[in-house]
Amino acid sequence: MHGIFTIFRKEMEDHFSSIRFLLISALIVMVGVIIASMVGMSIQEESKGMAKPTFIFLWLFTSTGKLFSFVQFIGFFGPLIGIFLGFDAINRERVSRTLSKLLSQPIYRDSVINAKFLSGVAMIAIVLVAIVLIISGLGIRLIGVVPGGEEIWRLVIYLVASILYISFWLGISILFSVIFRSTATSALASLAVWIFFSFFVSLGAGALANAISPVSQSASGIDVDAALRNAQIQRTISLFSPMTLYSDATTTILDPMRKTTQALILMGPLERISLSRFQNPLPLLQSLFIVIPHLISIVAITLLCFGVCYLIFMRQEIRTI
Amino acid sequence: MENQTIIEAEGLTKKYGHQTAVNNLYLQIREGEVFGFLGPNGAGKTTTLLMFLGLTEPTSGKVRVIGFDPTRDPFHVKEKVGYLPENVGFYDDMDARQNLQYIARLNRIPDRISADRITESLKVVDLLEEVGKKVGTYSKGMRQRLGIAEVLMKEPKLIFLDEPTIGLDPDGTNRMLDLIHSLSREKNITIFLSSHLLDQVQRICDRVGIMIKGDLVAMGPIEELAKKKLGVDKEHYTLEEIYMKYFKEA
Ligand SMILES: Nc1ncnc2c1ncn2[C@@H]1O[C@H](COP(=O)(O)OP(=O)(O)O)[C@@H](O)[C@H]1O
Ligand SMILES: [Mg+2]
Numbered sequence: 001m002h003g004i005f006t007i008f009r010k011e012m013e014d015h016f017s018s019i020r021f022l023l024i025s026a027l028i029v030m031v032g033v034i035i036a037s038m039v040g041m042s043i044q045e046e047s048k049g050m051a052k053p054t055f056i057f058l059w060l061f062t063s064t065g066k067l068f069s070f071v072q073f074i075g076f077f078g079p080l081i082g083i084f085l086g087f088d089a090i091n092r093e094r095v096s097r098t099l100s101k102l103l104s105q106p107i108y109r110d111s112v113i114n115a116k117f118l119s120g121v122a123m124i125a126i127v128l129v130a131i132v133l134i135i136s137g138l139g140i141r142l143i144g145v146v147p148g149g150e151e152i153w154r155l156v157i158y159l160v161a162s163i164l165y166i167s168f169w170l171g172i173s174i175l176f177s178v179i180f181r182s183t184a185t186s187a188l189a190s191l192a193v194w195i196f197f198s199f200f201v202s203l204g205a206g207a208l209a210n211a212i213s214p215v216s217q218s219a220s221g222i223d224v225d226a227a228l229r230n231a232q233i234q235r236t237i238s239l240f241s242p243m244t245l246y247s248d249a250t251t252t253i254l255d256p257m258r259k260t261t262q263a264l265i266l267m268g269p270l271e272r273i274s275l276s277r278f279q280n281p282l283p284l285l286q287s288l289f290i291v292i293p294h295l296i297s298i299v300a301i302t303l304l305c306f307g308v309c310y311l312i313f314m315r316q317e318i319r320t321i
Numbered sequence: 322m323e324n325q326t327i328i329e330a331e332g333l334t335k336k337y338g339h340q341t342a343v344n345n346l347y348l349q350i351r352e353g354e355v356f357g358f359l360g361p362n363g364a365g366k367t368t369t370l371l372m373f374l375g376l377t378e379p380t381s382g383k384v385r386v387i388g389f390d391p392t393r394d395p396f397h398v399k400e401k402v403g404y405l406p407e408n409v410g411f412y413d414d415m416d417a418r419q420n421l422q423y424i425a426r427l428n429r430i431p432d433r434i435s436a437d438r439i440t441e442s443l444k445v446v447d448l449l450e451e452v453g454k455k456v457g458t459y460s461k462g463m464r465q466r467l468g469i470a471e472v473l474m475k476e477p478k479l480i481f482l483d484e485p486t487i488g489l490d491p492d493g494t495n496r497m498l499d500l501i502h503s504l505s506r507e508k509n510i511t512i513f514l515s516s517h518l519l520d521q522v523q524r525i526c527d528r529v530g531i532m533i534k535g536d537l538v539a540m541g542p543i544e545e546l547a548k549k550k551l552g553v554d555k556e557h558y559t560l561e562e563i564y565m566k567y568f569k570e571a
Contacts, residue, residue: 006426097410104374105427106400318376319367 003107007115008122015085015123024084025127028077029134036070036135039063040142047143055256055281057147058154060139062254070135071254074128074162075247076198081127082169083190085120088183089174090313095183100318113174113313117306120170125163132159150284157253157288164298165246169194171305178313197241205237242301249294256281325352327479327511328373333382335368342368344535346382350513352478355505357522358515359564360532366515367407369532370481373513374404387479400428403472407483411464413457417448420456421471428475435474442473446500462493469500480504482514486521498525519561531567538567 015021040060047056061070068076090113093099103109132155140146147155172193176186213229238244282290328350335343343365350356358366371377373386375395384391391398411420418439425435443449446466451459459467465485472480485501486494502525504510516522522529523543530540539546546563 002429003427006423010423093410096413097406097408098412099410100376100406101409101424102427104376104399104404104406105424106396106429107427108396318371 003105003111004115004118007102007107007111008119011116011119012122015119021084021123024080028074028081029127029131031077032070032073032131033134033138035068035073036060037138037142038066039069040139044142044144055151056143057136057139057145057151058254058256060135060143061155061158062251071158071250072247074131075165075243075250078128078162078166079169079194079198079243081124082120082166082171083173083187083194085123086116086170086173086177087187087190088177089116089120090177091181091183091186092177094181103318109314110310113178113310117167117170117174120174121163121167124166124170125159128159128162128166153284154253154256154287157291158250161246161249161253161291161295161298164295164302165242168242168298168302168305171302171309175305175309175312178309178316197243201241202238202244205234208237209234239297242298245294245297249291249298252291253287256284256287326350327352327387328513329385330369330373331383333369333372333384334380335365335372335377336380341535343372343379346537348530348537348540350511352511353505353509354527355501355512355514355525357526357529358513358532359517359519359522359529360515361517361568363534364517364532365535366517366532367483370404370483370513370515373481374398374402401477401479403475403477403480405465405468405472405480405482405485407487409464409468409471411456411459411467414455416455417443417452417459417467417470420467421474424471425474430474438474438476439470442470443467445473445504446470461488462490462496465489465493465497466500469497469504473504477510479511479513482512484516485514486516486518494521498522501525519564531564533568538570539563 043056043059043063063069064072090099093102099112102112136147136155169190173186173190176189177183180186180189209230212233213226215223215227215230239248326349328348330346330348333343333346333348334341346369358369360366368377372379372384373391375391375398378392386398387401389397389401412423415423421439421442422432422435425439426432430438440449443452446469448463448466448470451463456464456467465488469482469485482501486497489497498521501512501514505512505525514522514526526543528540528542529546531538531546539549541549543563
């Protein structure tokens with residue numbers, strides 16, 4: 001325990017004095033806050049003179065402004081925080097030949113990797129909590145609404161999900177820092193995985209779904225069964241991407257009007273109208289039930305990733321040739 | 322006291338796949354001596370040290386270091402023993418004191434105690450004047466001496482030094498050897514040092530062991546080995562000569 005604590009403390013000091021990390025987090029905080037405040041201003045304009053709808057506070061995070069919403073932004077660029085925190089965690093110490101020295105001190109070997117992972121998670125939590133607090137503060141001033149208890153709970157769940165999600169990327173990058181000896185290689189490998197999941201999985205899911213179950217436009221309209229199957233396949237495949245898992249989960253938790261994580265819902269026009277007329281927000285607990293499988297999946301892939309990393313690190317030959 | 326055994330290896334063997342790095346090593350080191358573990362590159366010296374510290378598991382055989390089995394109980398061995406790896410590394414963006422303090426904390430030495438110990442060990446290795454500089458600016462010799470200071474800070478009874486003079490200029494080498502010698506005499510620390518530069522370490526070792534391709538081919542005081550191998554009571558013998566005899570036989 002003592003070893004973990006000492007290494008954790010040093011890693012935190014390193015993160016706080018790392019220009020690289022401070023720059024990337026400052027950038028992400030800045031852009032995130034700009035997005036949310038632009039949304040806030042437009043909400044302010046639109047809702048002038050109207051009664052404030054329920055959960056207007058959460059709109060700050062979920063409304064799509066000019067380009068994308070804050071939630072989408074974090075889903076896409078948040079992983080960079082995790083990657084920057086972890087890509088040189090182990091191999092940096094290998095290159096500087098401090099790893100073998102560290103391991104010849106009276107500490108358990110896993111303290112090193114545990115402390116590095118935990119300090120990364122702590123930094124992620126600090127950055128995310130800071131962003132959400134800044135945006136909330138701005139939102140209170142801009143819209144003039146104080147978030148209600150349920151809104152705060154939803155934000156807390158959102159924060160937890162985001163920390164888990166970015167920790168997954170931290171795990172990926174630490175894994176590469178264990179496998180590769182060069183920090184440049186591990187950085188590139190982590191970025192490659194990020195690009196793969198952010199672009200190719202959704203593209204590939206679409207392509208694969210079209211190949212398996214093509215939707216044909218015929219004179220009689222579209223084949224409903226095929227379209228449904230197509231959408232199902234696309235969804236199943238993209239669920240392999242942590243990004244989809246995360247964005248499905250967080251939009252559901254932050255948008256109580258959504259009752260499913262599914263993007264495509266087939267319904268008739270009448271049905272749609274009647275639904276929207278009598279639409280009520282989903283209670284917090286129900287929203288939570290919907291996203292719990294997603295959260296569990298994110299935790300599972302994060303743990304899996306860290307577990308693999310842990311095992312490889314514990315078995316690695318210590319020698320630094 | 323002199324005869325207390327501090328390291329004992331019995332049939333210690335390490336194989337990497339088909340290659341035998343260390344073969345059936347029998348060794349006893351007594352408290353207070355300076356033991357030179359000599360041999361060419363790739364002879365298995367570093368591997369032996371790693372097994373002594375529990376950083377690598379032996380394929381077979383037994384070893385006890387200061388009364389503990391490093392394979393089963395590496396924690397206690399690492400707590401009591403100082404180890405200077407070959408080409409030791411430091412956190413280059415921290416100064417000497419910060420580097421040593423981190424290691425002290427990992428050794429559970431409280432800051433108020435380590436502050437004095439750090440000053441004292443930096444004094445021993447003559448680095449007190451450079452204490453505020455970032456270690457990245459240190460020369461090779463200074464880094465090596467800082468490594469010794471780091472080891473001394475733990476106040477160990479036994480120190481392992483892996484190629485302590487490698488990469489040092491002749492002046493740095495002499496300083497390092499004098500330093501090691503004085504540690505043994507003044508602080509009564511047992512020193513186990515590995516080197517492939519035989520003539521250098523010759524003057525400070527009480528006993529030497531010669532490793533060739535994983536086998537310990539000879540062990541004893543240098544004069545004894547010389548008598549045995551060179552036959553005559555030569556006035557001048559060098560370890561190099563003795564060693565070459567063994568090397569040719571192997
Ligand atoms: N991780 C490893 N995998 C395979 N062979 C190794 C490994 N580490 C060392 N060796 C081999 O073991 C032998 C002994 O190496 P080493 O102990 O480093 O020698 P020395 O320190 O005397 O120069 C060498 O032949 C080396 O190639
Ligand atoms: Mg070696």
